[in-house]
Amino acid sequence: MNKFEIGNEIKQRRKFLKITQQELSEIVGIGLRSLIDIESGKGNPTIDQLQKVLSALGLTFEIKVISNG
Amino acid sequence: MNKFEIGNEIKQRRKFLKITQQELSEIVGIGLRSLIDIESGKGNPTIDQLQKVLSALGLTFEIKVISNG
DNA sequence: CAATAAAGTGCAGTAAGTTGCACATTTCTC
DNA sequence: GAGAAATGTGCAACTTACTGCACTTTATTG
DSSP: OOHHHHHHHHHHHHHHTTOOHHHHHHHHTSOHHHHHHHHHTOOOOBHHHHHHHHHHTTEEEEEEEOOOO | OOHHHHHHHHHHHHHHTTOOHHHHHHHHTSOHHHHHHHHHTOOOOBHHHHHHHHHHTTEEEEEEEOOOO
């Protein structure tokens, strides 16, 4: 899962919840500009920022071992 | 999953693979100091850095919807 | 299609992550 | 338990992310 996929997941989820980037940025407490960059995959956010956004959207992330099955 | 848990996952995996922090930092191409901070949960790395470390360890991460089931 | 809202961009200042160094502490190994 | 290896810390420089602003482009709505 790369930055673009992450951005898309976030964007999809935000749209599903029917909120704007502006609204989400205010809910999360990060700059609108940062959120835009995250969603477009152009940014390189810190874990804290990513966590905040995911959390606000009812999302979370897990670490997994890459398996061959 | 918070930064401490992430750090622990990484540390556990690294030890499982029997490599030192020094070695892993060289494999990944990041500073030893950064890796130490990531493993201890003190750092706040960018996605790029986290991805590099996870990838080198044969790990990956997924975004999931938080469910009530 | 005109008006408005939403999304996206370049830029520059501010805040924060990254790194190596020198050193301290903990953990192995004999 | 001495010596060595691995892990961890404070610090300062260097680099990069974060943010708001002014503006452009792309939906959306009447």
